[in-house]
Amino acid sequence: MEREITIDESLMPNQQDPRYTKRFFTGVVGAAALLAGIVISILVGAVEISLTDIAAVISGDSSGVNYHIIYNIRLPRIIVGAMAGINLALAGAILQGVLRNPLADPGIIGVTAGAGLAAMVIMILFPERSGLVPMFAFIGAITAALLVYLISWKKGINPLRLILAGVAVAAFFGAIISTLMVFHSDKVQGTINWMVGGFQGRSWGHVSTIIPYTAAGVVITILGSRYLNILMLGDDVAKGLGMRVEMTRLGFIALASFLAASAVSVAGLLGFVGLITPHAVRLVVGSDNRLVLPFSALFGAVLIVFADTLARTIFNPVEIPVGVLMAFLGAPFFLYLLRGAMKR
Amino acid sequence: MKTISLESLDLSYGDRLVVKGLDLRFERPEIVSIIGANGSGKSTILKSIGRLLRPRKGVVTLNGKDIHTLPAKTVARAMSILPQSPHAPDDITVKDLVSFGRTPYRNFFGNNGDDDAEIIRWALKETNIEEFAFRPVQTLSGGERQRAWIAMALAQKTGIMLLDEPTTFLDIHHQFEIMELLQRLNEKHNITVIMVIHDLNHAAKFSHRVIAVKQGNIVRDGTPEEVITEATLKEVFGIKAQILSMNGSIVCIPCGVCR
Numbered sequence: 001m002e003r004e005i006t007i008d009e010s011l012m013p014n015q016q017d018p019r020y021t022k023r024f025f026t027g028v029v030g031a032a033a034l035l036a037g038i039v040i041s042i043l044v045g046a047v048e049i050s051l052t053d054i055a056a057v058i059s060g061d062s063s064g065v066n067y068h069i070i071y072n073i074r075l076p077r078i079i080v081g082a083m084a085g086i087n088l089a090l091a092g093a094i095l096q097g098v099l100r101n102p103l104a105d106p107g108i109i110g111v112t113a114g115a116g117l118a119a120m121v122i123m124i125l126f127p128e129r130s131g132l133v134p135m136f137a138f139i140g141a142i143t144a145a146l147l148v149y150l151i152s153w154k155k156g157i158n159p160l161r162l163i164l165a166g167v168a169v170a171a172f173f174g175a176i177i178s179t180l181m182v183f184h185s186d187k188v189q190g191t192i193n194w195m196v197g198g199f200q201g202r203s204w205g206h207v208s209t210i211i212p213y214t215a216a217g218v219v220i221t222i223l224g225s226r227y228l229n230i231l232m233l234g235d236d237v238a239k240g241l242g243m244r245v246e247m248t249r250l251g252f253i254a255l256a257s258f259l260a261a262s263a264v265s266v267a268g269l270l271g272f273v274g275l276i277t278p279h280a281v282r283l284v285v286g287s288d289n290r291l292v293l294p295f296s297a298l299f300g301a302v303l304i305v306f307a308d309t310l311a312r313t314i315f316n317p318v319e320i321p322v323g324v325l326m327a328f329l330g331a332p333f334f335l336y337l338l339r340g341a342m343k344r
Numbered sequence: 345m346k347t348i349s350l351e352s353l354d355l356s357y358g359d360r361l362v363v364k365g366l367d368l369r370f371e372r373p374e375i376v377s378i379i380g381a382n383g384s385g386k387s388t389i390l391k392s393i394g395r396l397l398r399p400r401k402g403v404v405t406l407n408g409k410d411i412h413t414l415p416a417k418t419v420a421r422a423m424s425i426l427p428q429s430p431h432a433p434d435d436i437t438v439k440d441l442v443s444f445g446r447t448p449y450r451n452f453f454g455n456n457g458d459d460d461a462e463i464i465r466w467a468l469k470e471t472n473i474e475e476f477a478f479r480p481v482q483t484l485s486g487g488e489r490q491r492a493w494i495a496m497a498l499a500q501k502t503g504i505m506l507l508d509e510p511t512t513f514l515d516i517h518h519q520f521e522i523m524e525l526l527q528r529l530n531e532k533h534n535i536t537v538i539m540v541i542h543d544l545n546h547a548a549k550f551s552h553r554v555i556a557v558k559q560g561n562i563v564r565d566g567t568p569e570e571v572i573t574e575a576t577l578k579e580v581f582g583i584k585a586q587i588l589s590m591n592g593s594i595v596c597i598p599c600g601v602c603r
Contacts, residue, residue, distance in 0.1 A: 223452065230444060236396050236427040241500070242420025242448035287433040288440065 023285050030298040034082070037305035041078050042070055044313050049074075072203070080202040080266055081308045081322075082301035083214040085273055087263035089300025090217050091256040092274030093281070093293050097228040098252045099159040105275035106260030108166045109253065112271070113173035114144020115264040116195065120177050123191045124184045133194065134209060134265040141261030144169060149253060156246050162253075197270030197323040199308050206266045213262035220255055221293045228252065228289040270323045273300050276334050283337045303330065346407050346422050346503055347371040348393060354401035355388050355560070361400070362388045363560035373503070373534040375526065377547035379571075380557035381581055386540045387428070387508055389557065393538065394425030394506045420448035423504035424497035428512065428540075432481050438492045439477040442467050445499025467499040471525060487518025491525065498529070505529070507539040511546065519543070523550045544585075544596045548572050556580045572596055 043049050053066045061067065088106060095104040106112055118140025119133050126132075152158070152165040181188050193200070227248050230238045238245050260274065281295040303326065310329075311322040348370040355363035362385045370376065380386040391397040392404055395411050403410045411419050424445070432441055445467065446460045468474045471491040476484060481492055490510060497505050510526070511519040523546055529535045541547050547554050547568065554571040556563045558580045564571040572594060577585045584599045 226450075229440075230447060232433055233444065234427070234431055236391075236425070237430050237444075239396050239416070240394060240420065240425040240427075240497075241444060242415075242417040244416055286435045288436065 019286055023291060026284055026295065027298070030295065030302060033302045034298065034305065037302055037309065038078055038082075041305055041309040042074050044309060045069075045074065046317060076204045076207050077199050077202045077308070078305055080206045080210060081199045081304040083207070083210045084199075084263040084267040084270065085277075085300035085302070085304030086214050086297040087210065087217060087259040087300075088270060088274040089277035089296040089303075090221055090293060091260040091263070093278035093289070093296040094221075094228065094252050094256040094259075095274075096278055097232055097289055097292075098249055098256070099163060100232065100234075101159060101163060102279065103275070104163065105271075106256065106264070107170060107271070107274075108163055109257060109260075110144035110148040110166050110169045110173070111141040111257055111260040111264065112269055113170040113177075114147075115141035115261065116269055117144075117173045117177055119194055119268075120180050120191060123194065124180050124187045127187065127190070134206075138261045138265040141264055142257055144173065145253070145257035145261070149250075157249055157253075193321060194268040196321040197268035198311070198319070198321045199267060199304075200312075200319055202266065210262050210266050213258055217255065217259045218297060221297065224252070224255075225289040225293045228293070232287070232289070268323075270304075270326075272323065272327050272330055273303060276330055277303060280334055280337050283340070347405075348423075348504065349405045349408075350389075350393065350402070351405065352402040353392060353399045353404065355385070355392050355397060356400045357388065361560075363392075366402070366560070366562070368555070368562070368565075370504070370536060370538060372552075373530065373536050374552035375530050375550055376536070376538045376553045376555060377551040378538070378540045378555045378557060379542075379544065379547055379580070384557045384580075385560040386557045388560075390425070390506050390508055390538065390540050394423065395419050396425065396427075417448045420500060420502075422502055423506060424500040424502045425506040426493055426497055426508065426510065428508040430493055434482045435480045436482075437478050438473055438481055438484070438495075439464065439468070441481055441492055442495045442499050445496040445501075448500060463501060464499055467495040470498060470529065471495040485518070486514050487521055490514065490518070490522055494522070494525065503534070504536045504538065507537065509540050509542065511541065511543065519546065526550065544572060544577070544598075548594045548596060569594055578602055 039054075042054060043051070047069055049066055049070065054070065056064075057067050057070050062071075091106045091111075092104070095106065095108065096102055099108070115137040118136040122129055122133050122136050148162065148166045148169050149157070151169070152162040154161070227243065230241060230243055231245070231248060231252075235245050263270070277300045278292060278296045281292055281299055285291045285295055304322065307326040307329065308322045311325045312319045314320065314325075350366055350368040353363060353366040354361060355366070366389065368389075378386045378389060388397065392399055395404075395416070398412060403412075405411065406414060406419060406422055443460070443464050446463065449460070465474075468477055471494055473488060473491050473495060476488060476492070481489055484492065494510070507526075511522050514522065526537050526539075527550055530537055551568060553566065554568050555565045556571050556576055563580055564576050572587060574585055574587055577583055577596070577598075582602050584602055586597045586599060588595045588597065
């Protein structure tokens with residue numbers, strides 16, 4: 001017998017929920033902001049481009065220099081930035097949920113330190129191979145995450161033990177990075193841009209590097225956010241509900257590691273997005289991960305697209321690193337949200 | 345109902361053996377209270393029944409099958425377990441919390457076509473918290489919050505409910521509310537309630553069966569009248585107590601520590 005497919009209302013964010021309007025509005029604002037950010041980012045820069053130019057390029061005019069600027073320079077950079085934002089914000093939101101710790105971010109499972117060390121080794125010791133940096137950063141990130149996971153495994157994963165193991169591994173890798181920098185201080189200058197993260201000169205090649213992870217991340221997130229909610233109830237309740245807690249947790253940590261590693265490999269060590277975006281989102285829409293995850297992805301993209309546009313135009317022609325700018329602008333905004341939340 | 349059987353169970357936390365060679369059976373829809381001093385292993389026993397703790401030796405079976413080889417979801421459809429003071433995110437609504445109870449019936453894509461929404465409404469109604477459905481759990485009083493958690497367990501539609509100190513931290517009014525709710529669920533829906541409880545009078549008044557535990561061993565297992573006696577209380581808790589009979593149930597008046 002064929003079964004009628006119905007949407008289970010208990011699975012949907014409920015319309016009777018008093019926060020429904022606010023959430024809906026937040027989604028509209030986020031989508032509009034992303035669209036506006038993309039358009040503005042195409043328009044402004046060393047060469048000013050007008051809306052008519054964009055229209056011309058969209059309609060298939062590939063002859064002028066504007067086509068080259070839009071299609072080969074600005075568009076890939078915007079897409080890479082947006083995807084890195086999505087990946088980092090998702091990774092942060094997932095880790096904060098899985099580890100039940102508000103300070104969790106991709107750095108806490110060793111991803112940042114592992115990527116940093118691998119990239120530094122290439123940039124300092126094998127500068128002629130600098131094309132390999134993204135790949136090695138990715139491998140370093142995944143290796144470090146795996147190491148942290150294995151160290152903290154003892155008949156299961158205790159979130160606190162995982163966090164402490166992550167901190168220890170990060171400190172150890174950090175020490176190696178510092179040592180490298182001390183002994184090769186002449187080459188440090190060239191690594192700074194990568195270490196603070198940025199999107200200068202990102203091309204379609206970078207887009208194709210990160211896109212599979214973003215796509216998989218978004219799909220799994222939509223399907224899996226429900227499980228993250230269950231994990232938030234604690235291991236015992238989750239087990240009582242028939243969830244395979246260790247498997248699920250491993251799946252989420254692996255997903256977060258791949259998301260963060262792919263972002264770091266194309267963007268360098270961008271902090272802030274992964275830690276702050278999910279918090280800002282939670283302050284507005286609440287802690288339901290069915291909303292936190294998609295909204296984090298959306299606003300992670302918005303944040304990076306805007307910040308990167310500012311970073312390359314504000315002191316034109318000098319570019320400032322987007323990571324620095326993001327913290328400059330994002331931190332006060334986050335504090336503003338936090339103050340608002342405390343008043344309630 | 346489904347039969348639960350604990351067979352020569354050794355339970356340990358880390359390296360410390362808490363329970364050794366335990367045998368127990370539950371085969372009737374009854375209210376069972378497990379009583380015992382702090383650290384006597386009563387919560388450990390409850391956890392092992394609820395599949396939260398893997399026994400070092402022996403098996404816990406559900407209708408003859410080892411609960412650790414059965415699929416987790418199958419077990420979660422047969423029994424629900426609430427740990428002591430469970431914690432939920434601050435802003436989760438009662439309805440969202442209760443809907444977690446449907447987890448064992450959902451597949452990876454969420455919906456299985458069953459009447460989830462109907463069952464969630466039923467669970468809210470049975471626990472009398474319909475009016476709070478869209479309130480954040482955190483804004484409820486302790487008693488209401490506990491009923492929300494029980495509604496979640498109820499939404500699992502299991503024949504067996506395991507509860508670890510369901511009335512701790514509640515005032516006397518809300519304690520009675522919870523106990524009467526459990527009694528109603530037992531009488532109306534034939535749900536077996538197995539709980540760890542500290543209040544001996546609640547254990548006496550509301551349970552069909554009381555199990556007294558000391559250092560991981562069962563001292564007495566039987567009706568409240570058989571178990572809650574001066575001798576057993578002395579042995580299990582090391583207290584002097586007087587047992588009175590009142591309106592068909594017994595009342596225990598603790599008098600002090602045995603010296």
